[in-house]
């Protein structure tokens with residue numbers, strides 16, 4: 001029984017990691033409508049108007065890729 005539980009847990013961890021990669025989370029600036037990859041210097045400087053969102057959500061809300069990082073993951 002314990003073994004099955006560990007297998008399920010391992011599966012969940014892998015699944016969550018994979019879905020996070022495919023979801024393409026970007027740091028979206030709601031004020032300038034630019035989105036950055038999380039490692040971008042501007043994303044790190046932006047603390048007030050930025051939230052981490054799905055890239056699709058950012059684009060849907062009029063987001064444009066940052067000129068520095070290109071918004072690419």
Ligand SMILES: [Zn+2]
Nearest residue numbers: 036040066069
């Ligand atoms: Zn950027």
